[in-house]
Amino acid sequence: MMQKVDTLIIGSGPGALAAxxxxxxxxxxxxxxxxxxxxxxxxxxxxxxxxxxxxxxxxAQAQRFQNSGLKGNxxxxxxxxxxxxxxxxKNVPSQTKSGLETxxxxxxxxxxxxxxxxxxxxxxxxxxAKNIIIATGQRPRSLQIPGAKYAYTSNEFLSLAxxxxxxxxxxxxxxxxxxxxxxxCAGAEVDVIQHNDHPLKAFPAExxxxxxxxxxxxxxxxYFNEEIQAIRKVGASFEVATNTQTIQTNWxxxxxxxxxxxxxxxxxxxxxxxxxxxIEVNDHLETSCASxxxxxxxxxxxxxxxTPVAEFEGNYVASNILAPKPPIRYPSIPTVVFSSLKLAQxxxxxxxxxxAYETKITDVTNWYNYRRVQEPGxxxxxxxxxxxxxxxxGAILSSSAxxxxxxxxxxxxxxISAEDVAKTIFAYPSISADLNYLY
Numbered sequence: 012m013m014q015k016v017d018t019l020i021i022g023s024g025p026g027a028l029a030a031x032x033x034x035x036x037x038x039x040x041x042x043x044x045x046x047x048x049x050x051x052x053x054x055x056x057x058x059x060x061x062x063x064x065x066x067x068x069x070x071a072q073a074q075r076f077q078n079s080g081l082k083g084n085x086x087x088x089x090x091x092x093x094x095x096x097x098x099x100x101k102n103v104p105s106q107t108k109s110g111l112e113t114x115x116x117x118x119x120x121x122x123x124x125x126x127x128x129x130x131x132x133x134x135x136x137x138x139x140a141k142n143i144i145i146a147t148g149q150r151p152r153s154l155q156i157p158g159a160k161y162a163y164t165s166n167e168f169l170s171l172a173x174x175x176x177x178x179x180x181x182x183x184x185x186x187x188x189x190x191x192x193x194x195x196c197a198g199a200e201v202d203v204i205q206h207n208d209h210p211l212k213a214f215p216a217e218x219x220x221x222x223x224x225x226x227x228x229x230x231x232x233x234y235f236n237e238e239i240q241a242i243r244k245v246g247a248s249f250e251v252a253t254n255t256q257t258i259q260t261n262w263x264x265x266x267x268x269x270x271x272x273x274x275x276x277x278x279x280x281x282x283x284x285x286x287x288x289x290i291e292v293n294d295h296l297e298t299s300c301a302s303x304x305x306x307x308x309x310x311x312x313x314x315x316x317x318t319p320v321a322e323f324e325g326n327y328v329a330s331n332i333l334a335p336k337p338p339i340r341y342p343s344i345p346t347v348v349f350s351s352l353k354l355a356q357x358x359x360x361x362x363x364x365x366x367a368y369e370t371k372i373t374d375v376t377n378w379y380n381y382r383r384v385q386e387p388g389x390x391x392x393x394x395x396x397x398x399x400x401x402x403x404x405g406a407i408l409s410s411s412a413x414x415x416x417x418x419x420x421x422x423x424x425x426x427i428s429a430e431d432v433a434k435t436i437f438a439y440p441s442i443s444a445d446l447n448y449l450y
Contacts, residue, residue, distance in 0.1 A: 022146035024050020026321030158242030175262035294338035355416035358404030
């Protein structure tokens with residue numbers, strides 16, 4: 012017997028939940044999940060990473076103050092820090108599922124497979140829905156080299172019971188640099204191996220290079236322009252062979268990117284177009300199959316694949332299902348790398364090559380708000396539209412970059428002029444109070 016529902020959502024991450032709760036006020040909704048309820052972010056992604064980072068951040072700050080008022084041999088207790096993380100993550104699946112059910116949203120554990128445009132099979136049961144939302148996210152990319160089975164992913168790193176003595180990281184993107192910093196703060200010797208010399212290629216090169224230098228000062232070893240040839244197990248340890256050398260290590264992290272979770276969906280049965288980059292959608296986030304939408308990290312898109320973006324898309328699709336809306340319009344989206352310092356940026360994806368901009372990098376290391384916390388090598392990049400004088404993009408390297416970048420996003424998205432900023436009296440001393448002097 013076929014079960015019918017107004018909207019069926021495949022996945023239970025933040026984007027899916029945003030859509031489900033909005034739709035459930037007016038429709039019958041079913042959410043299907045084939046892994047952990049709540050999705051990647053709260054279970055094995057940004058949330059647990061940030062909880063571990065909190066300890067590493069305090070440790071780094073204390074190290075900078077060893078000759079400026081603090082003393083003592085502070086160290087990171089990794090098992091205790093991991094236990095602290097577990098106080099949050101262990102409850103995520105059950106709380107997510109019960110939250111849905113409390114709001115009369117039906118839940119099903121299992122793998123969804125399209126049978127037709129509006130029909131999905133889950134656990135041998137057939138479901139028919141007026142609308143379907145695909146929100147299946149991404150997973151770590153697999154290495155295609157001999158010995159790839161010896162490399163772990165961020166999933167396993169974020170559940171490590173004990174920090175290995177020597178960790179080797181393959182890749183130099185967000186995840187690679189964030190987890191490298193955690194491992195180093197926890198006392199591991201750390202290598203980062205990158206196939207080119209462009210770490211964090213989506214960020215301004217000068218600030219990305221400065222972050223690498225800061226990590227090197229903390230003891231992280233970087234190997235650029237090295238192609239991984241193979242991984243070999245030697246006793247209880249491993250060898251990572253590149254095109255020029257062999258590196259001995261105890262644990263290997265594959266951080267070479269992520270791929271969309273779409274293979275199990277049987278998209279062809281519904282005529283849904285996809286590519287290795289993800290599911291293709293129009294400007295209403297509708298797939299090539301009418302009334303089937305896709306949101307979040309499983310999309311083929313150039314925009315940052317981040318939790319707040321997925322939530323933004325989930326809310327948009329739900330609103331559009333309830334009452335047709337104009338095409339989706341994204342604001343400028345801030346992104347942050349949480350490493351030895353934080354590297355943040357916003358607005359660069361919207362810059363028009365036909366416009367005239369003024370770009371400036373300001374070294375703020377000796378400004379009061381950075382000097383008082385012993386900030387090493389803090390810099391702020393601003394991009395100003397010459398025709399309006401408004402801030403249109405910016406990047407920040409500092410331990411407070413995650414706070415200041417949100418201020419930048421507000422100024423950019425609401426086109427707040429320098430004159431209007433100057434009319435504002437900010438709390439002092441604070442990072443926000445420096446806005447008057449940055450552009």
